[in-house]
Amino acid sequence: MTLATCEDRDTDELRAFRLKAREWMAGRLPPRIPGQPYMDWTDKELVAADRRTQRILWDGGLAGITVPKEYGGLGLTRQHETVFGEEAAPYRLAWHLGNNYNIVQPVLLAHGTEEQKHKYIPRMLNGDHIWAQMTSEPSGGSDLFGLITRAEKRGDKWYINGSKIWTTGGEDSDMGLCLARTDPTLPKHQGLTMFMVEMHQPGMTVRPLTLVNGTQDFCQEFLDDVEASEDNIVGEINGGWAVATTQLAAERSATSRGWYIGVGASLPRERIEIASHPVKLAHELGLAETQRARQIVGEVIALEALRELVAQRASKGIDAGTLPPTTGGVASLASSTLNQRASELMTELAGPCGVTGPADGGEPEQGMDRVWLFRIGGGSAEMLRNTISERHLGLPREPGPGKDVPFNQLRTNAAS
Numbered sequence: 270m271t272l273a274t275c276e277d278r279d280t281d282e283l284r285a286f287r288l289k290a291r292e293w294m295a296g297r298l299p300p301r302i303p304g305q306p307y308m309d310w311t312d313k314e315l316v317a318a319d320r321r322t323q324r325i326l327w328d329g330g331l332a333g334i335t336v337p338k339e340y341g342g343l344g345l346t347r348q349h350e351t352v353f354g355e356e357a358a359p360y361r362l363a364w365h366l367g368n369n370y371n372i373v374q375p376v377l378l379a380h381g382t383e384e385q386k387h388k389y390i391p392r393m394l395n396g397d398h399i400w401a402q403m404t405s406e407p408s409g410g411s412d413l414f415g416l417i418t419r420a421e422k423r424g425d426k427w428y429i430n431g432s433k434i435w436t437t438g439g440e441d442s443d444m445g446l447c448l449a450r451t452d453p454t455l456p457k458h459q460g461l462t463m464f465m466v467e468m469h470q471p472g473m474t475v476r477p478l479t480l481v482n483g484t485q486d487f488c489q490e491f492l493d494d495v496e497a498s499e500d501n502i503v504g505e506i507n508g509g510w511a512v513a514t515t516q517l518a519a520e521r522s523a524t525s526r527g528w529y530i531g532v533g534a535s536l537p538r539e540r541i542e543i544a545s546h547p548v549k550l551a552h553e554l555g556l557a558e559t560q561r562a563r564q565i566v567g568e569v570i571a572l573e574a575l576r577e578l579v580a581q582r583a584s585k586g587i588d589a590g591t592l593p594p595t596t597g598g599v600a601s602l603a604s605s606t607l608n609q610r611a612s613e614l615m616t617e618l619a620g621p622c623g624v625t626g627p628a629d630g631g632e633p634e635q636g637m638d639r640v641w642l643f644r645i646g647g648g649s650a651e652m653l654r655n656t657i658s659e660r661h662l663g664l665p666r667e668p669g670p671g672k673d674v675p676f677n678q679l680r681t682n683a684a685s
C-alpha cells in the first residue's frame with residue numbers, strides 16, 4: 270500500500286517549520302518507549318514526566334502550536350500542528366495533558382473572558398495545570414443535558430453539589446470543567462452553567478475507580494458545597510449548553526484526529542514500523558509468516574490510513590469552510606468504528622494476551638477492553654449517530670420529552 274509521505278505535502282513555510290522542530294526536538298524530548306502506554310494514571314512518575322515534557326516545550330517556545338500568541342501559544346495553523354506531531358513521532362509528548370490542548374483550550378478560546386484566557390491558558394501550556402472533564406454522572410453519561418449535579422448561588426458565591434463519574438485522570442488533575450444545573454425550572458438544555466473548579470478544594474472528594482482490568486484511569490467525584498465564584502463561570506449563566514456543545518465538538522474532533530499529538534499514523538514511510546504496532550506484535554508472537562496474521566496486519570494498517578484520511582478531509586474542510594463543523598462528528602464516528610474494528614483484529618492477533626492483557630503489562634492497544642472503549646469514549650457511537658442524523662443530515666429529532674418542559678417537571682430526572 271502506498272502512503273504519501275508527509276514531507277511531499279509541505280509548503281515552503283511548513284518545511285521550514287518541520288526542520289526547525291526536528292532539530293529542536295533531538296536530544297531535548299524524551300524518547301518514545303515501545304510498550305509504554307500513552308496514558309496510565311496509576312503511573313504517577315509518568316504523569317509527572319509528562320508535566321516536565323510540557324514545561325520543556327514551553328521553555329523552548331513550542332507549546333500551543335495553534336493557540337494565539339497573546340495567550341502564550343505560537344498562533345500557527347492546524348497544518349503546523351500536524352507537522353509538529355509527525356516530527357514528534359519518535360518522542361513521548363505530554364500525553365497526560367491531552368484534555369488541556371484537545372478540549373479546554375478550544376472551550377476557553379471560544380467562550381472564556383479575556384481574563385480567563387490570560388489566567389488559565391498559559392498554565393495549561395507550561396504544564397502547571399492538568400485539566401479534567403467533569404461531565405458524565407452516575408445517572409447516565411449519554412443523556413448529558415439530563416444531568417442533576419446542581420449549583421446554587423448564595424451571597425456572591427456559587428455552591429455545587431452532586432457527583433461526577435468516569436473523569437479521566439481526576440485525581441491527578443488540578444482543574445476541572447464542571448457542568449451543573451443552575452435553574453431546574455428551565456427546560457433541560459437551558460438551565461445549565463459551565464464552571465471551572467479546583468480539583469482539590471474543600472468539599473471535593475475525588476475517588477479513583479479500579480476497573481476489572483486493574484487500571485485506575487477514571488475517578489468519581491463527590492461535590493459537597495464546592496465553592497465557585499462568578500469568575501469561575503465559562504460563558505453565560507444558564508448558557509452552559511452552548512459551552513458544552515463546543516466541548517463535545519472539540520472532543521469529537523480530537524478523537525477523530527487520534528487524540529495524542531505525535532502518535533498518528535500519518536508518518537513518513539520510513540517510520541511506519543514505529544506506528545504499526547501489529548507488525549511488531551506479529552513478529553513478537555512468531556506469526557509474521559502466517560496468512561491470517563498478514564491479513565490482519567494489512568487490514569489494521571489500512572484502517573489506520575483510512576481513519577487518518579477521513580480525519581484530514583474533515584478537518585481541512587472545516588478549516589476551509591467547505592464542510593460544516595458537524596462534520597467533526599462524522600470523522601469521530603468513522604474513527605471510533607475503524608478503531609473498534611482494528612481493536613477486534615488486534616485482539617484476534619494477540620490471542621490469549623489480547624483478552625488478559627500482555628504479561629509484561631506492555632502495549633494496551635491489543636487488549637479486548639479497547640474494543641468497547643472506542644465505542645463509548647468521547648460520546649457513544651449510538652449518540653454520535655443521533656447527532657449526525659439530526660444536525661448534519663437534518664433528519665427529525667429523536668422523540669423525547671417536550672423541549673419546552675421545565676426540567677423539574679420531567680417524569681424522570683426530576684429535581685429532588
Ligand SMILES: Cc1cc2nc3c(=O)[nH]c(=O)nc-3n(C[C@H](O)[C@H](O)[C@H](O)COP(=O)(O)OP(=O)(O)OC[C@H]3O[C@@H](n4cnc5c(N)ncnc54)[C@H](O)[C@@H]3O)c2cc1C
Nearest residue numbers: 402403404405409410411435436437645646648649651652
Ligand atoms: C476512555 C473513556 C474516557 C472517558 N473520559 C471521561 C471524562 O474524562 N469525563 C467524563 O465526564 N466522562 C468520561 N467518559 C464517560 C463517557 O463520556 C460516557 O461513558 C459516555 O458518555 C456514555 O455514558 P454512560 O457510560 O453513562 O452510558 P449510558 O449513557 O448509560 O449508555 C449506555 C449505552 O446506551 C446507549 N444509549 C443511551 N442513550 C441512547 C439513546 N437515546 N439512543 C440509543 N442508544 C442510547 C449508549 O450509546 C450506550 O451504548 C469516558 C469514557 C471512556 C470510555
